[in-house]
Every structure is written in structure tokens, then in C-alpha cells.
Amino acid sequence: MSAPAALPAVVATAVHPAAARLLHTSDWHLGRNFHGESLLSEQQAAIDRLIELASNDEVDLVVIAGDLYDRAIPPADAVSLFNEALVRLHDTGAKIVAIAGNHDSAARVAVADQLLEHAGVTIRGDVARCTRPLRLDPDDSGPTVAVFPVPYLEPSVAGPVLRRLDDTDGAEAAVAPRRFRHYDVTDHATTLIRRYAASLGPVRTVVVAHTFVAGGITSDSERELTVGDIDLVDMSAFDGFNYVALGHLHRDQAFDNGRVAYSGTPLPYSFSEERDIKSVRIVEMDTQGRCRTEVVPLGVGRPLRTLRGAFDDLLVNSEFADAERARVRIQLTDLDLPLQAMPRLQQRFPHAVVLDHQPDGHVAAGSGDVASAVRSGMGPLDLTLRFWSELHGADASEPQQAVLREALAATGTEDDR
Known part of the structure; x- marks a missing residue:
């Protein structure tokens, strides 16, 4: 498995001047706060920058790879900002594909998916429609670009749906009826997509997914998909596609020479990201499906x-x-x-x-933690002094001990010394 690529750019192969152009972004988390401080104005600035890039770079398709909102029921101002973003992106002439992430309510964000498709906007939340692509015919004389939006696949929900979809297509189920893992449902979905894409004739393929690829680098601001490592998806699930636009991990990173990539968040959402360069990916796909990717820093938001x-x-x-x-x-x-x-x-x-x-160079003189001291039957004053040492990294001085004794006496607690 390839290691994540470094900024500022990933180059797969050279492309011809005429190429399909994709803008890959993800994990907007609209409505998110940072330690209680609203980020909405900075998210607005990030969207303004995305629209500028889509317009100036003559982008054919904007991909938003999940976690459109920060929670399943977003605040009204976050919904308004997303709606405005869709209108303005559409006005650039680009088509739009967005998927539900693990933070989103799939049913809510995709309520008008089938209607919006007629206007060139796809917001996919229904797992059963993951084999139904957006067909993009850029002005480069190449084959159709078939874009398959795969919303976040919760294994217990998506597994049975995909099995039924497989049965409906008259094929043998790829996943046995058992406890599903993230890899199982992702591999099953992409197997169905490959099968459907093969029926379309010559096409260039793009998959949009929201998942945790094994080898990806995490930050402190992602919500874990599961406990342990059963949420990891092996790269082999995405074999055979020309480009895979991923969401979920908040750092920009790429695999397989940029063919499979995370764009990361447009803003930092935890202090673990303070050295990250927040960016989007502009992907040029030539008529043979070969990709060249430029990582473009957004340069917005408070550091x-x-x-x-x-x-x-x-x-x-x-x-x-x-x-x-x-x-x-x-x-x-x-x-x-x-x-x-x-x-x-x-x-x-x-x-x-x-x-x-975090006091420098001071270690509590006592041994063990406060919880073990409580279990040992230590008296009130000694417990208080132990807590002081744990809290301050040093023993209480004589004057401080005197104040603590007075405080205990005032509560009616007897000195056990």
C-alpha cells in the first residue's frame, strides 16, 4: 500500500491540454463550533474561495465527499449557507456531486436528490442508488465520465441493502448474511459499481465515498466510525477506478500516485491540525482517464x-x-x-x-493517584494533600497546609493526624 502523498501537489501522469476538470473537497461540517466559537463566517469564506476556484479554473464537476454538516439536524443558518453554496457553484457552470457522511442525516440531505439531478446537482444519501452514476460529458472529446456517489455506508444498514440490490441484479451476493464490516460493505458496493460501469461501454470512472482507508492519517477532529480497527477499508476495494474522491479524514493525503485521495477539511477543526495546510484538489482527467492533481491551498480562516x-x-x-x-x-x-x-x-x-x-520540572512527592489513595482508607487531610500534589505537581507548603486544615475544620471534618 502506498504512503500518503505530501503537499503541495500530486502528479500521476501528464495530461493533454483538453481534460475533464474536477474540484474535490469534503468535510465542510457546516454549523461546527470550535471550543464554543462559531465557525460559520470562516466556512462562508472557504465556500467563497471554492466558488472562485471553480469559476476561474473552469471546473466541470465539484465533488463534496461527505460530512456536509456537523450534525444530523444542523442549525438553520448552516442549511442556508449550504443551499446558497449549491446555487453559486451551479452558477459557475459546474455540475455538483455531494454525498452524506457519517455526521449527516442521509435522508435529510438527499431529500430532493432525484429532482435536483435534472439540474445537474446530485446529493446522494440513498445507499440503494450507489450504482446510479452522474454522467458527465466534458468538452474534451473523451468518453463519458461516470461519477458514482457512494454515501457513508453504516455496515448494519448498508449490508442488507446491498445484498438485496445484488439479488435484484440477479447476481450472487458478495457478502454473506453475517456481521458486516466497513470493508465488506464498501467492497460490495464497489463490486456492484464495477459491474454496472462495465455495462456502459467505454467510460472514465470516478467514485466518491466517505470512509477510512487503511493507512490514512487521522486528526483529533474526526468522529470514530467504530471502536477498534474494524472501520478500516483496504485500498483494494477501489481497484480499477480512474479517480476516487474520499471524505472522512480531515488531512489532505493521497494513495496510489494520487488516484485515491482525501481532500481534507477546508478549515482546521482541532489543534492537532494547526500545522496542516487546508486545501482542495483540482483533478485533470485526460481522455484515457489518466489524472493529474494540483493541491490548492485555500488560505482562509483563523490560524x-x-x-x-x-x-x-x-x-x-x-x-x-x-x-x-x-x-x-x-x-x-x-x-x-x-x-x-x-x-x-x-x-x-x-x-x-x-x-x-502544566508546571515545568515539578513532580508530586506522593506516590500513586488520588483514586487509589481513597481506596486505601487515607484520612481527609492526607487525601486533600494528595489531591493538591496531583493537581499542582508539588507538595503544599506549610502555609498552604495550614489553610487546608482550616478549610477542613470549617466543614466539621476532624483532623485525623
């Missing part, structure tokens, strides 16, 4: 920064000036946590959203 240091230094050090407009995670190294630390830090870093107290 993320993690700052580590002492409280007083963070407030004045010019080294941190570039973080003043960023969303900030602060790791304070002071032995004692200053009073009102976060509000005071936010005077300099207005978008600071996380404060971690």
Missing part, C-alpha cells in the same frame, strides 16, 4: 497556535505577537496557577480557547 510558557512572559513577550489573531491553546508552566489566568491572557490573545496548567 491555530499552541503557546507554552510562564504567565508573565506570555503577556509581554513579542515572540508571541503573531498569535494575537489566532485561536490559541495555552500551556502555562507556572508552579501555581495565577488568579483569573484565562481572562487576563485573553486581553492579549482574544481568541484563546484552551488553558492547560
Whole structure:
């Protein structure tokens, strides 16, 4: 299996000047918050940039590979933004294919799928329609591009549907009636797609899917599909297609010389992504189905920064000036946590959203954790001192111990020493 490709670009093979052009994006997560702060205005800016690219690059097809919204019942302003995005993308002259991801309600996002198809907009949520492609005839004298949108396949739901679909086609079921894995349903769906594509004559094939390909690099902002590794899908499930546009993983990455790829999110959705370059993929497919991909940075949204240091230094050090407009995670190294630390830090870093107290070079003198101390029958004062040590990374001083004794006495707890 190939390793994920690096930015800024993936080149499979050279293409002729005339080629079908696809814009691959995914995981918009419209309506998402970042530690309580709305991202909608930045998502709007990302969509503006996508529309600019689709128009300027004369894109034939825009692909949105799932997780259109951040939750199954999205807020009204997120729905309005998505509707507006579809209209504006359609106005560029491009056709649009979107699929439901694991965050989406398949029935809700695809409620008008069959009607919208007549206008060149496909929003696929129905697993039973995964073998029904959008047919694209770009002005490059090549064969039709058959685009197969495969919505997120929840194994327990998609498995029986695909088996019935296989039976309907008069073929032997590829998956036995047992507990389905993500690989099982994905491989079954793509087997059916290959079979249908073969009946179309000469075509170039694109599959759009929302899944976790084995070898992909995760971030902290994805929702796990399952517990353990049974959500992984082997690359072999996508053999034989000219291009596979994937969603679910939030980092841009590619396999098999760019033939199978994730575009990643248009914005960072966790601090694990603060060094990622958020981008989309512009794919040129020649008349033989060979692809050349350019990874185009979007350059929108507020950056993320993690700052580590002492409280007083963070407030004045010019080294941190570039973080003043960023969303900030602060790791304070002071032995004692200053009073009102976060509000005071936010005077300099207005978008600071996380404060971690991580004292440098101090280890609690006690041994074991507080839970084990409770189970050992330790007395109230000793438990309190143990908790203090675990919290602050050092034993309480004599004056601090005196305050703790007074506090226990005030609650009527007897000193057990």
C-alpha cells in the first residue's frame, strides 16, 4: 500500500491540454463550533474561495465527499449557507456531486436528490442508488465520465441493502448474511459499481465515498466510525477506478500516485491540525482517464497556535505577537496557577480557547493517584494533600497546609493526624 502523498501537489501522469476538470473537497461540517466559537463566517469564506476556484479554473464537476454538516439536524443558518453554496457553484457552470457522511442525516440531505439531478446537482444519501452514476460529458472529446456517489455506508444498514440490490441484479451476493464490516460493505458496493460501469461501454470512472482507508492519517477532529480497527477499508476495494474522491479524514493525503485521495477539511477543526495546510484538489482527467492533481491551498480562516510558557512572559513577550489573531491553546508552566489566568491572557490573545496548567520540572512527592489513595482508607487531610500534589505537581507548603486544615475544620471534618 502506498504512503500518503505530501503537499503541495500530486502528479500521476501528464495530461493533454483538453481534460475533464474536477474540484474535490469534503468535510465542510457546516454549523461546527470550535471550543464554543462559531465557525460559520470562516466556512462562508472557504465556500467563497471554492466558488472562485471553480469559476476561474473552469471546473466541470465539484465533488463534496461527505460530512456536509456537523450534525444530523444542523442549525438553520448552516442549511442556508449550504443551499446558497449549491446555487453559486451551479452558477459557475459546474455540475455538483455531494454525498452524506457519517455526521449527516442521509435522508435529510438527499431529500430532493432525484429532482435536483435534472439540474445537474446530485446529493446522494440513498445507499440503494450507489450504482446510479452522474454522467458527465466534458468538452474534451473523451468518453463519458461516470461519477458514482457512494454515501457513508453504516455496515448494519448498508449490508442488507446491498445484498438485496445484488439479488435484484440477479447476481450472487458478495457478502454473506453475517456481521458486516466497513470493508465488506464498501467492497460490495464497489463490486456492484464495477459491474454496472462495465455495462456502459467505454467510460472514465470516478467514485466518491466517505470512509477510512487503511493507512490514512487521522486528526483529533474526526468522529470514530467504530471502536477498534474494524472501520478500516483496504485500498483494494477501489481497484480499477480512474479517480476516487474520499471524505472522512480531515488531512489532505493521497494513495496510489494520487488516484485515491482525501481532500481534507477546508478549515482546521482541532489543534492537532494547526500545522496542516487546508486545501482542495483540482483533478485533470485526460481522455484515457489518466489524472493529474494540483493541491490548492485555500488560505482562509483563523490560524491555530499552541503557546507554552510562564504567565508573565506570555503577556509581554513579542515572540508571541503573531498569535494575537489566532485561536490559541495555552500551556502555562507556572508552579501555581495565577488568579483569573484565562481572562487576563485573553486581553492579549482574544481568541484563546484552551488553558492547560502544566508546571515545568515539578513532580508530586506522593506516590500513586488520588483514586487509589481513597481506596486505601487515607484520612481527609492526607487525601486533600494528595489531591493538591496531583493537581499542582508539588507538595503544599506549610502555609498552604495550614489553610487546608482550616478549610477542613470549617466543614466539621476532624483532623485525623
